[in-house]
Amino acid sequence: DAKTTQPPSMDCAEGRAANLPCNHSTISGNEYVYWYRQIHSQGPQYIIHGLKNNETNEMASLIITEDRKSSTLILPHATLRDTAVYYCIVRASGGYQKVTFGTGTKLQVIP
Amino acid sequence: GAVVSQHPSRVICKSGTSVKIECRSLDFQATTMFWYRQFPKQSLMLMATSNEGSKATYEQGVEKDKFLINHASLTLSTLTVTSAHPEDSSFYICSARPPDQPQHFGDGTRLSIL
Numbered sequence A: 001d002a003k004t005t006q007p008p009s010m011d012c013a014e015g016r017a018a019n020l021p022c023n024h025s026t027i028s029g030n031e032y033v034y035w036y037r038q039i040h041s042q043g044p045q046y047i048i049h050g051l052k053n054n055e056t057n058e059m060a061s062l063i064i065t066e067d068r069k070s071s072t073l074i075l076p077h078a079t080l081r082d083t084a085v086y087y088c089i090v091r092a093s094g095g096y097q098k099v100t101f102g103t104g105t106k107l108q109v110i111p
Numbered sequence B: 001g002a003v004v005s006q007h008p009s010r011v012i013c014k015s016g017t018s019v020k021i022e023c024r025s026l027d028f029q030a031t032t033m034f035w036y037r038q039f040p041k042q043s044l045m046l047m048a049t050s051n052e053g054s055k056a057t058y059e060q061g062v063e064k065d066k067f068l069i070n071h072a073s074l075t076l077s078t079l080t081v082t083s084a085h086p087e088d089s090s091f092y093i094c095s096a097r098p099p100d101q102p103q104h105f106g107d108g109t110r111l112s113i114l
Helices: none
Strands: A009-015 A018-023 A030-039 A045-050 A060-063 A070-075 A085-090 A105-110 B002-008 B011-012 B019-025 B030-039 B045-051 B067-073 B076-081 B088-097 B109-113
Touching: A009 A018, A018 A045, A018 A085, A018 A105, A030 A060, A045 A070, A070 A085, B002 B045, B002 B088, B011 B019, B019 B030, B019 B088, B019 B109, B030 B067, B030 B076, B045 B076, B067 B109, B076 B088
Parallel strands: A009 A105, B011 B109
Antiparallel strands: A018 A070, A030 A045, A030 A085, A060 A070, A085 A105, B002 B019, B019 B076, B030 B045, B030 B088, B067 B076, B088 B109
């Protein structure tokens, strides 16, 4: 799996958009970008994933650059419950491939 | 709702005890499940890949005789921490992948060895 780089921590004001960056410059053509988050003392929660097109679901939006070397997860209106560690993961889809976690970004949403 | 269920959510036991943690896939069959361990303020570390009907595949540095994995059915994998000691205290998490979906994770098991 390609390596990812994320800032260790970020703050965001409640109600504002949280933009979490991720660099994955060695991504391969068949690898997707996945985002998970882990709220304290819980298992990771799937958020969103994409290959090259931007994606949006009820939780977040994923913006992938044209060269696919970086991406941004956007939480449009952050709430206190969005405080968590956010993990950006790159891996090929399909099959039963393991998910390897990096260090992630600790997002603190501030009232 | 949850698609991967872990039990128990928390275990506290004495040193030397063996502890079994269950991971179940709900409403789908999982021929492969994954076990992770997470120490405080650290990321998840993959321990092993559990394969239904065959031996588990362990990551480098993980003792297979210490962490016994059994995947006897298509919906259940178990991790047994044998002769647990305080250094085995950690947060253990399993995952599985439903068909046509991303990996989903259980809520974890907090293991505390006294």
